[in-house]
Amino acid sequence: MSANRSVRAGGQIRGFYTYRYEATDTTMVSPGELRMLTELSDGEGEFTPETGPGGSIDYPTAERLLDDRDPAVVDVLERFGARGVLDGEFVSKVYSCPECSAQGMQYTTACPACESAHAIETTVVEHRACGASAPESHFEREDGHVCPECETRVREDDLERTERYVCKECNEVFETPEHRLWCRDCLYMFPPEETIERALYRYRITDDGREWAERHRLARETAADTLEERRFEVSVDTTVEGEGTTYPVHVFAKDPLLGERRVVAIAERPTGESVAAFRDLAREVDAHPIVVTTTGAVSEEVATLAESADLTLLSARPDGSLDSQYDVAEGTPRGQSLFQRLTSAMDVPAWKGQ
Ligand SMILES: [Zn+2]
Ligand SMILES: [Zn+2]
Ligand SMILES: [Zn+2]
Structure with a gap:
């Protein structure tokens, strides 16, 4: 040395x-x-x-x-x-789960009424005359379209189509879903701002x-x-x-x-x-x-x-x-x-x- x-x-x-x-x-x-x-x-x-x-x-x-x-x-x-x-x-x-700390949370949209993630973007049809709106399938008959509300036979011109979310749990129809992150481990859902955000380098x-x-x-x-x-x-x-x-x-x-x-x-x-x-x-x-x-x-x-x-x-x-x-x-x-x-x-x- x-x-x-x-x-x-x-x-x-x-x-x-x-x-x-x-x-x-x-x-x-x-x-x-x-x-x-x-x-x-x-x-x-x-x-x-x-x-x-x-x-x-x-x-x-x-x-x-x-x-x-x-x-x-x-x-x-x-x-x-x-x-x-x-x-x-x-x-x-x-993003990490604030409940169980698991990483890799997954994005999902959710129903603003019942918080279910089972809200699906659907084409919603409105009957202009009576204001009823429902998924297209509710209007469909074998021989054309019938309004499910006023039960009138309707033509294509009587209907207005828009993209809406329809909740399969509570039937709520809405334009803007809630943004949620769900944890694959504990299955809880959280608004993104309540989760733990971490930048990767x-x-x-x-x-x-x-x-x-x-x-x-x-x-x-x-x-x-x-x-x-x-x-x-x-x-x-x-x-x-x-x-x-x-x-x-x-x-x-x-x-x-x-x-x-x-x-x-x-x-x-x-x-x-x-x-x-x-x-x-x-x-x-x-x-x-x-x-x-x-x-x-x-x-x-x-x-x-x-x-x-x-x-x-x-x-x-x-x-x-x-x-x-x-x-x-x-x-x-x-x-x-x-x-x-x-x-x-x-x-x-x-x-x-x-
Ligand atoms: Zn719902
Ligand atoms: Zn109608
Ligand atoms: Zn969790």
């Missing part, structure tokens, strides 16, 4: 890195999400929406790269779209997104290399077994002699909630948690968590090197005193203090 990839501590870091993206979402990047972005970054590909069984919207190529524990693929893509990592090109819209990675993916991959690689140098057996983009749950992790490291274990999470600006969840995961898999922030900035809440003994927080510099300093919100840089903690997180106890 070259010198500039080594783990550093101390020194002024404030302002060393310019945050490039709107922090619309600041949860950790999951191994599956990084896999997905790497795939786009390395190739010329794009993720195209497809309509799946039951009208659901799938991105099969992206979905294949995510893990079961990741959020829904559409949500993941939207999140990275919102922060400029992905560029979404509008394709179309889909075709996603490509942006130039900023390529940098984003590269920076996060580099941070992970450096964490793995650093642990490997400290005699850990290291697996990258792997899974660890918890109590009945398999967790995808960026890095899992195990000291073959002493059994010490480490797990690594990567985040731009980790939220307190995501850090606490990762700490719980680490506890469950009996490993020490290391959180690498690629912006070098964390909230007060995260800093407090990191200052507890059971979590290590590191900053990844743009060149990929790791640093035990990080910025806290608008405040002053913190973490100078973390050198010992960094050392103990990356080392096995036998090397501590050397």
